Amino acid sequence: MASILFRVGRFCFRHKWWIIAAWLAALIAAASMVQAFSPKFAKDFSLPGTDAGVATEQMQDYFPQVMTQQENASTSVLIQADDGLSHHTEQIDALVADLKTLPEVSDPTSIANPVAVAEAQPQLAPSVLGDDGRVGLIQVDQNINMMDLTVDNKKELTDILKGDRGDGLQVQATGSLMQVMAPGGSAELIGFAVAFIVMIVAFGALIAAFIPLVTGLLGVGLTIMLFTLGAEFLSINEAAISIITMLGIAVSIDYALFIVSRYRSELQRGGTQADAAGRAVGTAGSAVIFAGLTVIIAVVALGVVGIPMITQMGAGAGLAVAVAVLAALTFIPALLGAFGRFAFLPRIPWIKHADPSAGGETNGVRFGRGIVRRPIPVIIGGLVLLALAAIPMSKLELGLSMESEDEAAAMDLMAEGFGEGVNGPLFAVLHSDDGDVSGAADAAVKEIAALGDVTNPQALTWVGNGTTDPANPNVGADSALIMVTPESAPASQQTHDLMENIRGIAPDIEAQGAELHVGGQTAIMSDLSAKLDTALIPYLAVVVGLAFLIMIGVFRSLWVPLIGTVGFIFSVLGAFGVTVAVFQEGWLGIISHTQPILSFLPIMLIGLVFGLAMDYQVFLVTRMREEYMHGMSAKDAIIAGYRHGSRVVTSAALIMISVFAAFILSPDTTAKMIGFALAIAVFFDAFIIRMMVVPAVLSLLGDRAWRLPKWLDRLVINFDIEGGAIKNRGLEAVPAGDGDGDGGQPVPVGSR
Incomplete structure (x- = not known):
């Protein structure tokens, strides 16, 4: 292997401009194809092979309107006053008016003062007022897919919250709008900045410090373009981009650092620059290949989990590492050839021992x-x-x-007024191939209401998918949907136990001719x-x-x-x-x-x-x-x-x-x-x-x-990773003008 990599390194050094042009052409071609196809990442999250996955599929088939509501933006605005919300009517009315101005509100009439709602419809009071009238809930639903929300959408809401809170009234929010995050970039810039400083210290020279950074940018950019292009042909979730960026930057710079450092060491031993590049790639390059292979195995093996999004993250990360290895073996020696004897200039005189081959x-x-x-x-x-x-x-x-951390204050108010499970309902889905699910659905409601940790069990009911009577969808329904609100938080063990207890009644329901599965975001997270x-x-x-x-x-x-x-x-x-x-x-x-x-x-x-x-x-x-x-x-x-x-x-x-x-x-x-x-x-x-x-x-x-x-x-x-076959390659006497161009003669490191 060392001999093959020696020839690769020397070839790329000597044909530097062709190699650099090929990498840049690949990046431009990938970017052009992304621009031409405009691929879209998938917005769904599937969990095949689980009960929640089956429930999700059945909700999509039999209750598509519910799934649409689940996918659209839904934000809960919590208000609280120690002296009671009834003393802040004008403030709350102003808040309600402001919330109605948010874009694409599904039903503006549903956004109302919870105190007024409770007075007009006492049966709804427990769902909008809590803690003896000190905590209120205003639900804001929008006809916008939650994946399409922007930072500007979030700012509109936070500006409203900020403007309407005060004078004893707390106003907080949780849900889709509050979970929008600003696009990444700052963390990566900080990482690059620190990396540059570290490499200046490592090499004691400015140009050498730039080489790994340029390689990292090229490798990560190409990987993201290829991964994005894959979304045109496969269902790929955008969440995988973050791990590609994080890992791709780190390994690209690390592998480049290793090759450049070994090249400097080989230059000290003598011979032409081209041969030094060959020996560097033949020795350090072997280590890079095997190091990269272990990382690729580690991330690609995430596919054994069986979760598509995690499999995609692993595959994308594996692609990023593979590109980083290829760049280290080819693009780095080409860059070293392009910079020639200036690669380790200008020197930073106050940095000592930057050269590991130096004596002392x-x-x-x-x-x-x-x-x-x-x-x-x-x-x-x-x-x-x-x-x-x-x-x-x-x-x-x-x-x-x-x-998100932005939602913590609202979640505290939610738990104080309505219980921790309001934002994490479970959806029990029943389906009967016989065409009438009503008997099984009634039995399921009765059994679920008898379970512990269910909020307001006496009000539990089911909704069917019947189409014969629009006013009563329970007539002629072959599927039923039961929304169960836990008293406990979505991620708590009590909610998980409730979900399993509901699944535990499935045999009883099956005996009445229907299958039962439990889905919803909370169930998906638990099954995950x-x-x-x-x-x-x-x-x-x-x-x-x-x-x-x-x-x-x-x-x-x-x-x-x-x-x-x-x-x-x-x-x-x-x-x-x-x-x-x-x-x-x-x-x-x-x-x-x-x-x-x-x-x-x-x-x-x-x-x-x-x-x-x-x-x-x-x-x-x-x-x-x-x-x-x-x-x-x-x-x-x-x-x-x-x-x-x-x-x-x-x-x-x-x-x-x-x-x-x-x-x-x-x-x-x-x-x-x-x-x-x-x-x-x-x-x-x-x-x-x-x-x-x-x-x-x-x-x-x-x-x-x-x-x-x-x-x-x-x-x-025997992979000869220690490079025994090439240890002294090119160190014999080199005749003048051997055809290496600017890499043909020995040049001391840092010479001017």
């Missing part, structure tokens, strides 16, 4: 010697620290709360959580198993992949513990309203961090193996690995952490939680496990760390 003691070498000298305290200290960080995980609660829990073990088996086999081939060792995998378990448990402490228990004050940990976070965090962990394992440990295979002792090889790799791995980890941590600034709690969890997990894994614990264990093992059993050694392909 670097911090990396000192750190490596300390690890090798006292490995046992390092191992114990690192693992104990991660074990302590994992302690809060004992309080882990999983859930899927879709409310259950599906994720079920898929976790198979997912781990696929990811860890395949990655372990790849690592055996990369390192030709059983110990190295085993140590790396065990270390990953400690780092991910520590990350979970800290995330629980911050977002569920409220430590550090990052969020003002705590909530359960997202149900899909464990499987996503494990997949992404495992792939990234193996990245750093490959980047650092392959150099140690390379030096060992080239004649160094086991311990000296570890120190040499720190000399050449510690600065790169540290820089790469800091960039990755910065990209993820920037999402903590997002107003969306979900984005905050994902960004924080990924950032802390990368910190634990890169700096404690990969930089400390793994090398410490390798130093204890000595030569045994780099051996395979003889029977296995014969079966494992």
Whole structure:
């Protein structure tokens, strides 16, 4: 492999303008096709193979008007006054008038002063007034698909709320309009800015620091265009774009950083620039391929979960990593060829040890010697620290709360006046192939009303889909819909239990000739959580198993992949513990309203961090193996690995952490939680496990760390990842004018 990649790197360096033009042409072509086709992302969320999925399909078939209402914008405006709402009639009337001015209101007459509604229709009083008349509910429905709402729509509402609150009247809102988020971009810009600073320090030169950034922008841009183009032919959810952007930026910059750093090191050894580029791609490029492969396996394997949106996120992330690997192997050497001898200029004179090949003691070498000298305290200290960080995980609660932090105040008022379950109804759907569902529906209403945790059970009723009498759709209906409002919050265990109890009466209803399924957003979220829990073990088996086999081939060792995998378990448990402490228990004050940990976070965090962990394992440990295979002792090889790799791995980890941590600034709690969890997990894994614990264990093992059993050694392909076949390629005497153009003669790094 090293020999093939050597030729690829040298070819791209020599034919730089053709390679650069080909990448730019691919980007322009993809963008042009997106512009021409104008593909649209899917707005639906399907959950095949679940009871909620079946209920959703039946609601679409038999109650399409209800599904339309579910998909359209619906916002609940909560008002509260300690002295009673009846003392604020004029303020409330003004608020009602303002709310009617919102665009495409479905029925302006339904937006009314709750006090007046309760007086005119006492039977509706419990649904619009609560807490002895101190809390009121005004429902605003719009003929706008909730996916089409804009930030401007949200601002219209928030301006109204701000203008009408005061003088003892609280006005808050929750629902579709309040869940609109500003388009991304700021987090990515912050990540790029920090990455640029880190690379200036890593290279000590401005142009070299720009090269990985340009590669990252090109790779992510091309990936997003290709992914968007796929929406023309497949049903793809837009939610996948965020993970593509987040991961694509991080790995593109990391892989480019690794190649450029190795190129600088190879230039110091001599030979032509083209040969140095070839050796860099042949050695570091091999590590990039296998590192990228482990990440691709980790994210694409999310498909075993069986949830289309998560499968799409994994596939999109895998595409982003594949493009990042291809760009690192071809576009980077072409850029290095384009900049030629100016690649590492202008130098930043006050940055020391930017060149890992420079003589003298670097911090990396000192750190490596300390690890090798006292490995046992390092191992114990690192693992104990991660074990302590994992302690809060004992309080882990999983859930899927879709409310944003902007809605927290309204949700508190909702719970105070009407119960926590008002915004999360369950929909029991009944269907009879015999043509009359009335008997089964009556029985279902009776049994559901007898269950606990149901709001206002005496008012529970069913609606049919009969068409013979428009005034009475229950006549001649073959399907029925029962809306059940829980007393508990949508993400609570009590609501989940109620949903399962309703499903538990399905055999009784089936005996009366109808099938029963439970759907709605709350049921979908609950089934999603259950599906994720079920898929976790198979997912781990696929990811860890395949990655372990790849690592055996990369390192030709059983110990190295085993140590790396065990270390990953400690780092991910520590990350979970800290995330629980911050977002569920409220430590550090990052969020003002705590909530359960997202149900899909464990499987996503494990997949992404495992792939990234193996990245750093490959980047650092392959150099140690390379030096060992080239004649160094086991311990000296570890120190040499720190000399050449510690600065790169540290820089790469800091960039990755910065990209993820920037999402903590997002107003969306979900984005905050994902960004924080990924950032802390990368910190634990890169700096404690990969930089400390793994090398410490390798130093204890000595030569045994780099051996395979003889029977296995014969079966494992030798990928030559350490580049033995090309180590000295191009270092022989080079005749003048060998045809390399500006890459034909040896040029010292940073020469002018």
